[in-house]
């Protein structure tokens with residue numbers, strides 16, 4: 277381990293970067309539980325560089341990740357390094373400043389991924405340095421962007437929740453047969469994967485068309501069909517009040533909002549409700565509306581080895597006149613799940629809706 281010999285170096289070493297990757301995994305596992313706060317992970321290395329503690333930010337009102345990790349580390353933290361996916365906060369919110377706890381624990385060095393963009397919580401790096409603690413910031417930016425805390429950062433920048441659009445289609449790009457039926461295009465393992473995706477997000481969004489055709493429940497269930505303890509909010513875009521009173525999305529298994537307003541206003545309402553990362557599961561009409569409004573950030577497509585030849589395709593008209601103006605995405609991941617392929621890609625230039633006021 278290099279850092280005891282060179283405590284003031286400006287770069288993170290391999291052990292610290294590895295710890296930061298661990299922080300991202302810890303934060304990803306907490307996604308969906310912390311909003312409106314960020315899903316942060318923190319890890320403590322002792323003076324010899326050994327991992328002695330770790331933890332995630334707890335649900336709102338609970339301790340931040342740094343505090344959880346330091347409690348676990350106890351006195352082993354003295355002279356050690358705290359690694360965190362986000363800049364430790366320096367403000368009194370529902371909990372005290374993490375910077376105070378870090379200094380009191382005897383930490384001498386802090387390495388973190390991204391700066392906190394929230395003006396109220398920011399200033400952690402400066403507060404730590406003013407106490408003589410070494411600080412290394414802005415590490416692993418690409419990996420941060422792809423993580424749950426990266427989605428929270430995007431939401432804070434955009435002033436609306438980060439939007440993942442998910443669909444399941446046949447190899448010829450159909451999301452339903454000509455009669456509108458779409459159960460089940462993909463295999464059981466792919467459907468289980470969707471439940472894991474939902475579990476890490478704050479809300480599930482559909483249009484009235486999907487509710488009227490499929491009557492989905494849109495809850496998180498395990499493979500035995502048991503409901504998860506925490507359920508994302510179901511948010512139905514329904515301008516003409518067509519969602520029936522007995523639709524499954526209106527049952528008591530999860531909170532539901534039926535929204536009769538505008539798309540962007542709907543996203544603002546979700547942001548105000550505390551949602552920072554949401555899953556768009558609507559049909560081709562709503563998906564097209566979101567894409568036209570620059571309100572899709574990530575796409576997760578499940579491609580089944582089946583052909584239909586007729587029926588709705590994944591997305592409606594995007595009013596793109598020629599191939600030169602195609603919406604381009606960057607591929608993040610391709611994985612075989614059961615008999616289906618899951619493709620994850622990010623939009624190159626999702627644009628902010630408005631400047632945000634965020635809360636950590």
Ligand SMILES: NC(=O)c1ccc[n+]([C@@H]2O[C@H](COP(=O)([O-])OP(=O)(O)OC[C@H]3O[C@@H](n4cnc5c(N)ncnc54)[C@H](OP(=O)(O)O)[C@@H]3O)[C@@H](O)[C@H]2O)c1
Nearest residue numbers: 443444452458483485486513515516558559560561562565
């Ligand atoms: N395989 C899949 O992944 C998948 C997923 C979902 C659906 N589907 C299939 O897709 C079909 C339904 O397609 P769909 O396009 O009708 O469903 P949809 O996109 O979920 O719903 C469309 C409806 O949303 C409402 N809406 C509210 N605000 C809107 C806005 N700002 N812009 C556009 N629409 C808005 C509109 O009705 P109002 O004008 O009344 O508001 C519109 O008719 C079904 O066959 C279903 O099985 C497949």
